[in-house]
Amino acid sequence: xxxxxxxxxxxxxxxxxxxxxxxxxQRDLDKEDYVIICGDFGGIWAVGRESRxxxxxxxxxxxxxxxxxxxxxxxxxxxxxxxxxxxxxxxxIVHEIRPSVLHxxxxxIFDICGMRVFAFGGASSHDISDGILDPEEEDFLSKxxxxxxxxxxxxxxxxxxxxxxxxSLEQMxxxxxxxxxxxxxxxxxxxxxxxxxxxxxxxxxxxxxYLSDRQTDYLEYIRNYANYSKWYFGHYxxxxxxxxKEVATYNKIVRLI
Numbered sequence: 437x438x439x440x441x442x443x444x445x446x447x448x449x450x451x452x453x454x455x456x457x458x459x460x461x462q463r464d465l466d467k468e469d470y471v472i473i474c475g476d477f478g479g480i481w482a483v484g485r486e487s488r489x490x491x492x493x494x495x496x497x498x499x500x501x502x503x504x505x506x507x508x509x510x511x512x513x514x515x516x517x518x519x520x521x522x523x524x525x526x527x528x529i530v531h532e533i534r535p536s537v538l539h540x541x542x543x544x545i546f547d548i549c550g551m552r553v554f555a556f557g558g559a560s561s562h563d564i565s566d567g568i569l570d571p572e573e574e575d576f577l578s579k580x581x582x583x584x585x586x587x588x589x590x591x592x593x594x595x596x597x598x599x600x601x602x603x604s605l606e607q608m609x610x611x612x613x614x615x616x617x618x619x620x621x622x623x624x625x626x627x628x629x630x631x632x633x634x635x636x637x638x639x640x641x642x643x644x645x646y647l648s649d650r651q652t653d654y655l656e657y658i659r660n661y662a663n664y665s666k667w668y669f670g671h672y673x674x675x676x677x678x679x680x681k682e683v684a685t686y687n688k689i690v691r692l693i
Contacts, residue, residue, distance in 0.1 A: 439549035445670035445686035449478030474670035475509030475628025498534040507557035514600040543611030551623040559629035625667040631655035
């Protein structure tokens with residue numbers, strides 16, 4: 437049987453949805469079958485090096501019958517993700533977390549089971565309304581104590597938040613160039629957040645304020661110019677068909693082919 441592709445949403449370091457009980461289809465899969473996670477993989481979070489907890493779950497995924505692929509979200513340790521070995525894989529660039537656990541780099545198009553898949557991770561965090569604290573600042577400790585005391589929403593640079601959560605202009609350029617080389621035609625688009633035009637639809641379904649930014653505007657450009665069959669994204673913690681072609685995914689594991 438030809439390879440199969442499944443897609444699902446955010447994991448945040450919890451991979452129980454891939455247990456045999458929750459995902460029995462894996463009994464018939466092999467390493468030429470793929471499960472793609474639409475960002476916030478979360479299995480790479482500790483500072484410095486893999487924790488014992490991370491090693492356990494990354495090895496657990498590696499032992500699965502299939503290959504795990506993921507785009508990054510806004511809850512990743514980007515300092516560490518980019519430190520894993522980089523290589524070319526199925527026409528694009530990946531970081532090899534394990535031989536069959538791969539991070540799909542932003543702006544790349546991959547040939548997976550004969551399907552052209554455009555990958556573009558990243559998103560703006562929306563749980564940082566009170567700001568980002570920097571450990572390098574002199575008043576960091578006193579400010580952190582005050583923020584904790586006042587139950588403020590904040591994150592810490594290079595500890596719980598990274599500037600790289602939003603795509604750089606160079607990554608956006610690479611994405612456009614990849615699409616141009618393919619005449620802006622792909623089978624699937626896999627991202628973490630969605631394009632700007634879907635945000636009102638998201639707001640009607642899920643509580644929370646998701647504002648447009650340079651990343652959602654960039655994805656809106658792609659939405660307007662690319663030809664694709666389906667677009668899957670995570671980030672919003674819902675399972676919902678936003679339109680005929682755009683699908684928000686979270687807990688469900690959906691078979692594409």
